[in-house]
Amino acid sequence: xxxxxxxxxxxxxxxxxxxKLAEIRHNLDAQDEKAVQAYPLPSYRQLSIFFNSRTACPxxxxxxxxRMQVRQQALATAQLYVRRFYTKVPIxxxxxxxxxxxxxxxxxxxEECPQHIRIVVSEARSxxxxxxxxxxEKLAECEFYVISELNSYLIVHHPYRTLQELTxxxxxxxxxxxxxxxxxxxxxxxxxxxxxxxxxxxxxxxxLSVVLKSSPSQTSLHTTAAAAAAAAAAVATNxxxxxxxxxxxxxxxFNGGGASTxxxxxxxxxxxxxxxxxxxxxxxxxxxxxxxxxxxxxIISLYExxxxxxxQAEKVFKEQLCKMVKQxxxx
Amino acid sequence: xxxxRSKVRVLEKYQIIGFISSGTYGRVYKARSRTPGNKKEFAxxxxxxxxxxxxxxxxxISQSACREMALCSELSHENVxxxxxxxxxxxxxxxxxEYAEHDLLQIIHYHSQNPDxxxxxxxTVKSVLWQLLNGVSYLHQNWVLHRDLKPANIMVTAAGxxxxxxxxxxxxxxxxxxxxxxxxxxxxxxxxxxxxLLLGSKHYTTAIDTWAxxxxxxxLLALRPIFKGEExxxxxxSTVPFxxxxxxxxIEILGTPTPERWPDVRQNPEYHQLSSFKQYGDxxxxxxxxxxxTNPQGYDLLAGLLNYDPTQRLSAQQxxxxxxxxxxxxxSLNAFEGQTFEYPHRRxxxxxxxxxxxxxxxxxxxxxxxxxxxxxxxKEG
Ligand SMILES: Nc1ncnc2c1ncn2[C@@H]1O[C@H](COP(=O)(O)OP(=O)(O)O)[C@@H](O)[C@H]1O
Numbered sequence: 001x002x003x004x005x006x007x008x009x010x011x012x013x014x015x016x017x018x019x020k021l022a023e024i025r026h027n028l029d030a031q032d033e034k035a036v037q038a039y040p041l042p043s044y045r046q047l048s049i050f051f052n053s054r055t056a057c058p059x060x061x062x063x064x065x066x067r068m069q070v071r072q073q074a075l076a077t078a079q080l081y082v083r084r085f086y087t088k089v090p091i092x093x094x095x096x097x098x099x100x101x102x103x104x105x106x107x108x109x110x111e112e113c114p115q116h117i118r119i120v121v122s123e124a125r126s127x128x129x130x131x132x133x134x135x136x137e138k139l140a141e142c143e144f145y146v147i148s149e150l151n152s153y154l155i156v157h158h159p160y161r162t163l164q165e166l167t168x169x170x171x172x173x174x175x176x177x178x179x180x181x182x183x184x185x186x187x188x189x190x191x192x193x194x195x196x197x198x199x200x201x202x203x204x205x206x207x208l209s210v211v212l213k214s215s216p217s218q219t220s221l222h223t224t225a226a227a228a229a230a231a232a233a234a235v236a237t238n239x240x241x242x243x244x245x246x247x248x249x250x251x252x253x254f255n256g257g258g259a260s261t262x263x264x265x266x267x268x269x270x271x272x273x274x275x276x277x278x279x280x281x282x283x284x285x286x287x288x289x290x291x292x293x294x295x296x297x298x299i300i301s302l303y304e305x306x307x308x309x310x311x312q313a314e315k316v317f318k319e320q321l322c323k324m325v326k327q328x329x330x331x
Numbered sequence: 332x333x334x335x336r337s338k339v340r341v342l343e344k345y346q347i348i349g350f351i352s353s354g355t356y357g358r359v360y361k362a363r364s365r366t367p368g369n370k371k372e373f374a375x376x377x378x379x380x381x382x383x384x385x386x387x388x389x390x391x392i393s394q395s396a397c398r399e400m401a402l403c404s405e406l407s408h409e410n411v412x413x414x415x416x417x418x419x420x421x422x423x424x425x426x427x428x429e430y431a432e433h434d435l436l437q438i439i440h441y442h443s444q445n446p447d448x449x450x451x452x453x454x455t456v457k458s459v460l461w462q463l464l465n466g467v468s469y470l471h472q473n474w475v476l477h478r479d480l481k482p483a484n485i486m487v488t489a490a491g492x493x494x495x496x497x498x499x500x501x502x503x504x505x506x507x508x509x510x511x512x513x514x515x516x517x518x519x520x521x522x523x524x525x526x527x528l529l530l531g532s533k534h535y536t537t538a539i540d541t542w543a544x545x546x547x548x549x550x551l552l553a554l555r556p557i558f559k560g561e562e563x564x565x566x567x568x569s570t571v572p573f574x575x576x577x578x579x580x581x582i583e584i585l586g587t588p589t590p591e592r593w594p595d596v597r598q599n600p601e602y603h604q605l606s607s608f609k610q611y612g613d614x615x616x617x618x619x620x621x622x623x624x625t626n627p628q629g630y631d632l633l634a635g636l637l638n639y640d641p642t643q644r645l646s647a648q649q650x651x652x653x654x655x656x657x658x659x660x661x662x663s664l665n666a667f668e669g670q671t672f673e674y675p676h677r678r679x680x681x682x683x684x685x686x687x688x689x690x691x692x693x694x695x696x697x698x699x700x701x702x703x704x705x706x707x708x709x710k711e712g
Contacts (some may be wrong), residue, residue, distance in 0.1 A: 002474070004473050007404050007407070008405065009404060021383070064411050093333070095332050098332065105391070107399070109392075109394045109397045109398075110397060110398075110401060110500070114394050117390070117391040121411075136389075136390070137388050137389045138389075139391070140389030140390055140391045140392075141332075141334070141335050141389045142332065143391065143392060144335045144389070144419045144422075145332070145335045147392075147400070147417075147419060147548075148337070148338070148419045149406070150334075152400045152401065152404045153401070153404055154400065154401035154404070154406070155402070155405050155503070164564045202360075270366070273620075293495070305366065311503065320710055330332045330333070331332075
């Protein structure tokens with residue numbers, strides 16, 4: 001239930017396989033093929049970046065959240081509501097700007113930092129321009145729509161809590177912690193929260209933050225992560241074996257032995273050692289390494305898409321969406 | 332976007348039998364399913380967004396209704412009222428609950444009004460208390476604080492199962508960062524409010540719920556509230572008044588909260604208020620005897636639940652393991668087992684049973700926690 005992920009509605013009703021998710025989206029598009037042809041929109045991934053991302057292409061929802069100085073957790077909740085909503089409703093039947101503002105309004109209540117509906121509407125209008133309806137009643141009506149499509153399952157679990165719990169256990173530095181936190185934020189831009197339990201995403205974020213630090217430069221990020229993922233896979237299939245190329249401490253305890261002295265070191269070898277120990281800890285804790293690898297790849301490819309997006313992408317996406325909303329008369 | 336339309340219509344699915352009550356946030360109706368063969372009864376709680384006399388408009392769902400919807404959808408336990416479904420229709424929220432024939436307020440009332448004032452049978456008290464603690468323990472294990480436990484919110488089905496209801500004030504307490512105190516300042520009906528809250532503590536713990544359970548236990552035995560204080564009204568919206576009279580009632584029975592009994596008592600913001608009270612010794616045992624109770628385990632459990640120190644107060648889980656439940660008469664999961672009489676059924680009236688009409692009573696304000704005033708709710712406690 002509520003704070004227990006294993007019996008939560010998130011696990012029981014809102015966690016699905018990648019294949020299932022693809023099928024749902026295919027079926028949504030198939031509901032109204034005419035609209036899909038008439039109003040070409042960016043891909044789900046690009047849209048999701050447009051709605052949610054923070055860096056490459058400042059997203060709409062995050063922009064609104066920042067403007068309103070919303071706590072990250074509430075923003076993550078709003079992002080997940082948007083994502084769940086669009087597994088139920090074809091995007092072309094909606095005004096995505098109104099949906100985003102509504103999800104944020106609802107998330108703020110659920111995360112115990114409520115804002116008045118009028119404030120949300122006026123901030124959303126300043127942020128999204130007049131594509132956002134001016135009347136609070138519109139948002140309030142959309143709230144019914146959202147809650148109904150979400151089946152009133154509004155309590156969501158995020159990876160942040162696992163990260164906080166594991167930080168002392170894995171002896172993470174504050175830098176590791178904040179990189180992991182950032183990766184978790186980025187995971188909200190992907191489908192991962194619909195596919196994987198929050199602790200898997202947290203473990204991926206920690207894994208990535210430690211791997212990224214051991215990587216000599218950003219350019220080899222992909223290769224480093226891929227190598228680490230391969231190493232992780234090796235451990236997953238044969239936990240007793242030492243990690244090839246990234247030697248692990250035979251003690252196997254991430255904290256134990258000389259670990260804590262190593263942690264403050266920033267030499268290349270020491271960092272690689274940390275990666276090895278972390279992987280070993282995961283293996284001993286019976287972490288689902290396949291899942292970690294899959295999540296890692298998803299995050300890495302998100303970063304690649306980010307980098308490949310042209311600077312004018314935001315403008316183009318927004319125009320496409322606004323045109324669709326206006327021409328279909330779904331303000 | 333096209334106007335919102337509910338996929339399910341309340342009146343198509345349910346037949347309204349009558350009107351039960353008008354609560355703080357709306358009205359409650361008794362209903363039956365229209366599905367042939369389904370004999371189950373339901374209580375439908377209707378939240379209205381409108382204010383009296385206005386044209387109904389969408390105004391945004393109150394935070395309290397959001398919490399109740401979200402928590403009730405998530406919770407599932409035999410001692411927590413079961414939410415059957417939620418229907419969002421015509422700008423109103425309908426929460427469809429399983430129907431509970433009785434509640435503790437009504438059961439206590441039945442006994443206290445009875446000319447020969449028969450006490451509630453010990454087997455019933457024991458069963459009710461155990462089931463109540465079992466539900467509270469489940470809530471706490473799942474990081475939910477109920478925050479408004481009182482006899483009116485504890486329901487009992489015709490089969491004698493206890494169901495904790497009204498989660499409109501309940502909150503998740505694992506959420507870091509924000510103090511639980513922000514948002515809504517006043518919680519728990521005054522008679523059931525824990526001493527640390529009366530003394531201005533901002534540190535909410537599960538112990539505020541177990542204090543309330545202690546008060547309810549005492550009330551089941553005495554057939555009247557153990558600490559029946561008079562509420563000091565809010566004068567200014569911004570300041571919460573010190574509830575002197577309520578504190579007085581507690582001190583008269585439990586004695587002065589000294590640092591020996593409650594090591595951190597000085598840490599409470601309103602601690603200084605205590606110096607103006609007369610000193611009392613602990614009179615709980617005398618109170619217990621005076622109401623005619625003789626079971627020493629019952630006393631021990633009561634004292635454990637009404638421990639001043641929230642860190643030493645029994646947790647729901649500890650209380651469940653108390654010898655009181657495991658000695659003497661066998662514990663039954665049917666509160667009415669062996670009873671030779673029947674409690675009257677919940678009153679259902681016909682006058683007001685058109686669920687589709689806008690109500691005449693004011694409902695919860697939209698965005699209520701921003702308005703910040705819970706006084707109305709408390710009055711109705
Ligand atoms: N499941 C139920 N079965 C029967 N009666 C109920 C049920 N839920 C609520 N009621 C009745 O409606 C009243 C108000 O419900 P409650 O949930 O406490 O609303 P409020 O939050 O407005 O006080 C209760 O005191 C009780 O008499």
